[in-house]
Amino acid sequence: MSDAATFAPEVQEAIDAVRADVARLHAELVRYNLVIWTGGNVSGRVPGADLFVIKPSGVSYDDLAPENMILCDLDGNAIPGAPGSERSPSSDTAAHAYVYRNMPEVGGVVHTHSTFAVAWAARGEEIPCVITGMADEFGGPIPVGPFAIIGDDSIGRGIVETLSGHRSRAVLMQNHGPFTIGVSAKDAVKAAVMCEDAARTVHYAREAGPLVPIPQDKIDALYNRYQNVYGQSTDDRR
Secondary structure (H helix, E strand, O other), X not given: OOHHHHOOHHHHHHHHXXXXXXXHHHHHHHHOXXXXXXXXXXXXXXXXXXXXXXXXXXXXXHHOOHHHOEEEEOOOOEOOXXXXXXXXXXXXXXXXXXXXXXXXXXXXEEEOOOHHHHHHXXXXXXEOOOOHHHHHHHOOOEOXXXXXXXXXXXXXXXXXXXXXXXXXXXXXXXXXXXXXXXXXXXXXXXXXXHHXXXXXXXXXXXXXXXXXXXXXXXXHHHXXXXXXXXXXXXXXXX
């Protein structure tokens, strides 16, 4: 059985596009030094279907390709017979699935073990919004989510509980690391890159001396400008 035999042509076309996109975007995690070995993952929701695509577990980033990305339903079950279904999906699949089920506006989820973001998570400490780039991208601090064990949807519940109603597209799961969400997989990857940049910069700043807070009204203005005015289009900004 193949994807093409299972889905309508327009859905199959969307699946193929997301497979290619998710496979390609994993290279960005390597490019920006956000992952070690085979850790971390990117997933993308399939538009028009209750499906998402995620990387297989324990496979080298050099070996990732569209055909070995795993197609899952929104309960996190691999679709039988689809390309890649002979492999086990990422150990974080249940968390991604929970986010997609409970945050319909989310089109992409990313998890990394980036060094500085993990260091903040290890302290259970949010990253304060003390640089304009954070105000632009996250609209305030990057919050900390609860401690949760890998394997079921506990992490997903923590992500949803922490980010629902929050401007930030990143959460630092305590003692674990960052998860990011976006309107697309690319948007979520950008959030992961910017999260680590903020974590590193604010860490160095605090080591050098006291942090200078940005007033909330200025954070609001910066966020509104970046999200609604800056750049050429929403996709270009993100």
